[in-house]
Amino acid sequence: MSLPPGFLDELRTRLSMSQVAGRKVMWDQRKSNQAKGDMWAPCPFHQEKTASFHVDDRKGFYYCFGCHAKGDAISFVRETENVSFMEAVEILAGEAGMQMPARDPKAQEKADRRTQLAEVMEMAVSHFRLMLKTGAGAEARDYLTRRGLDDAALDRWDIGFAPDAWQGLWDHLKAKGVEDDLILGAGLAKPSQKGGKPYDTFRGRIIFPIRDARGRAIAFGGRAMDPNDNAKYLNSPETDLFDKGRSLYNHGPAREAAGKGAPLIVAEGYMDVIALSEAGFGATVAPLGTAITEDQLRLLWRIAPEPIIALDGDKAGLRAAMRVIDNALPLLEAGQSLRFAIMPEGKDPDDLLKESGPEAMQALIDGAQPMVDLLWQRETEGKVFDSPERKAALDKDLRTAIARIQDPSIRNHYGQAIKDKRWELFRARPQGSKGQGGQKRAWQPGKGGGWQQTPPVLASTKTSLLASADDRAQEALREAVILAILIRRPDMLDQVESRMERIEMVGPGHGDLQQLLLRHAHDGAAVLADQIEARIGAQALEKLFALNHVRITPAIRADDDDEIVSACLTEELTKLEALRGARREVIDAEADMNALPDEGVTWRLGQAAEARNKALRSQTEDKATYEVADNGSLLNREERDALDALLAQIDPKKGT
Incomplete structure (x- = not known):
């Protein structure tokens, strides 16, 4: 059977030599350089302990320095599977998703x-x-x-x-x-x-x-x-x-230059490729008048694992970059991605080289952005997220984009990167909490009320719970309970995440714990604890769980009971929000009374007090009294008394 022209070239384009050989060998990670397609392993054709089998992914060939076996992907399959040439082609075509052509006598x-x-x-x-x-x-x-x-x-x-x-x-x-x-x-x-x-x-x-x-x-x-x-x-x-969608301008010379260590750059046009190559960037290619296709992406990844897309700094260039992202997301693999070097607005690589020289171009290449940054920019640039609905729409668009990634590991890493960026956008600086110059502000009653500049707090003061005084001390204790529950059961964060985002912690170190919790809760309790230990020290957790108020919390004592944990967590959040709501109402009322007091102010204070008292009179509140046993554990006094009474019935001497 004869194959049509170009079929074998297309087959070799779709499958790298390391992919084919990787099924039969174990790569020597110390000797191999995946980024350059330079792979080493013990030879599958003869018995040996050293890695003398070499694969050059860019050229698509293998060679063993021990037994001198050599060839391409087809010959590798023929030798290792003991099949004929056409059978090897059929095996590889199946892996590449290519249909074998019908018999063609011409x-x-x-x-x-x-x-x-x-x-x-x-x-x-x-x-x-x-x-x-x-x-x-x-x-x-x-x-x-x-x-x-x-x-x-x-x-x-x-x-x-x-x-x-x-x-x-x-x-x-x-x-x-x-x-x-x-x-x-x-x-x-x-x-x-x-x-x-x-x-x-x-x-x-x-x-x-x-x-x-x-x-x-x-x-x-x-x-x-x-x-x-x-x-x-x-x-x-x-x-x-x-075939325009499967060709690259300057393909051969760029592949050779990339093999010598030059970064692979993808420009827009012929003159950009020529200008960059003449300026010393020899591994430069261009698509041929169309957006970069999936086949061209595969060609690029055969040359280098992380090509740099260098596009003009105008709207058309940015649109082209966004189209590349959509084509690339489903094809991403470990160590196989794209980076983006966006030219200054209104300039192409040729303009930049003429005006600022190769150094400016090199700086752009060195600072090329990962693809996840461009994806985030596409979904957020020029948009305002001032409502829950708009934030939800952003989350939906990002989830849809990330879902197109086939590799589960890469999909998870993209999700984490997007979550970090979302944190920076929505949570890092609550509105109204910063003054000019970035100084922290707090709500202070005073002339006219409102946000007043607060002097910096001494480090020694921050470590004391008494720094919050009165109601603040109670709030700090409730914060501690909430944080402890979520650190023990991070899977519960989904139920209260939006409420946790709005809390401004007052307890010592609670703000740091809150940020780490929101960032890493999805990784599980063990990973979260490791992150806390690495960032702020193991003593932070020890100090938190040593508080008696935390130790007697029902959710901590029964952290395997989802119903108890959820109820306790919701209750503590409701109480904390009620305390703070009432305090803000008092502050507002004081300001109003200084200006123009009326009966409405009195009514508002009454409503705030009622809401506060209602929250604190929870029917599910744990009212048990505890005492510390000889071994340091907490004992319910009512249960202890019931046990003593039972023992007295069995043996009157023990009840005395």
Whole structure:
């Protein structure tokens, strides 16, 4: 059975050599460099203990320095699975999600035609290069000189020119004996709709040859010299040689440069690629007039694990970046992602290089943002989240985007990163709690009331519970109970998360515990405790759970009873909110009485006091009295008395 042209190339593109070999070998992590596709393992073809089996992911080959076995993914499957060539292709095609083609008796004929088309394309390259050096190409040469390209650069990139003539290239190729169907099949000419001679595809344009990874000319890109031309850039139509969505401009040289350690950069156009490469950024490629496709992403990841998308700093460039994110999310794998270097507004890489030099471009590359930052920017930029509904809409959009990630580990990490960013946006600085210069403010009764500047609190004062005084001391104790319950049972946070976000802690160290709880509760109690110990020390938890008020809380003593835990947690939050609501009402009333007292103020105070007392008179409050036993544990006094009475009935001597 013969395979159609391009099938094996596509198969090798979709599967990396390390993916195929990774099923049979255990990689030596100390010797391997996954970022560069440089992998080492003990050889699967002979018995050994050292890692002499080497895989070069960029080239798609393996070689053993012990037994000298070598080959590509197909030969690896043939040798390890003991199958024929076609069976190995079928195995790999199944893994890559490619359907095996039907038997094609004309496959060899098609392969021969592709070879002929490639030869015609090289003839066209030579013709366009010659035309650039003639008088007809004077204006194009001037333009390229203004763009900073000298004769040596023009030769390196094989840049040419197509004069504004209807059959210039057609006549040239026909004079060399090229058949009509080959010229048309290569996309170099189009048939006339009026019955005349076919006419050239490219006219009045600077020509950029597009080559595949092996260096064969497969298409052209043309830039119009006429500023009024509707199509500034024009690519060859798709042919047997050229698939626009599966090709990259400067693919081969960029792959070679990336293999030597250069960062892989994805620019927007031909001139950006040329400018960056000439400035020393040799591993630069560009898609061909379309948004980056899934196939192009796979090509990029075959070259480097984390390509840098360098897009123009305008609205179109940002829109292109967002489209890339949507295509990339389902394809993400461990160690395989994208970063983004957004140019200054209104500039492209060529502009930046001319104005600020390679150093400015290098700084942008070094500071390239991870993809999660662009995803967050897309969902939040220009939006206001001043209502629960808008916040919920943001959460829904982010969940929908993250759900497209197939790898569960990456999906979890994206979720954590988004949660951290959401924390910074909504929770880090409650509204009204900061004054000018970032100084902390507090609600103080005084002339006119309102937020008053508060002097800084001494460190020694912060550590004392008495710093809060009276009601604040009671509030601090209730805060401690709430924090202790949630630290012991972080799975309960979902029920009260929005209420926890609004609490401004007054107890010593409670604010730090609150932030760590909200950030890491989803990781489980053990991880949360480790985070608290790492950030603020194990003594913080010891001090919290040592409080008698915490130790006698029913939820702590029965933390495996969801109903008790939930009821106790809800009750403590309600009491705390009632205490603070009543205090704020008193402060407001005092301010109103200083201004214009009336009966309404008295009524408001009465309502606040009633709400406070109602919350504190909870029917579920634990009213038991406890005492400390000899071993330090807490005992319910009523239960202790009942036990003593029972013992007295059994043995009167023990009841005395």
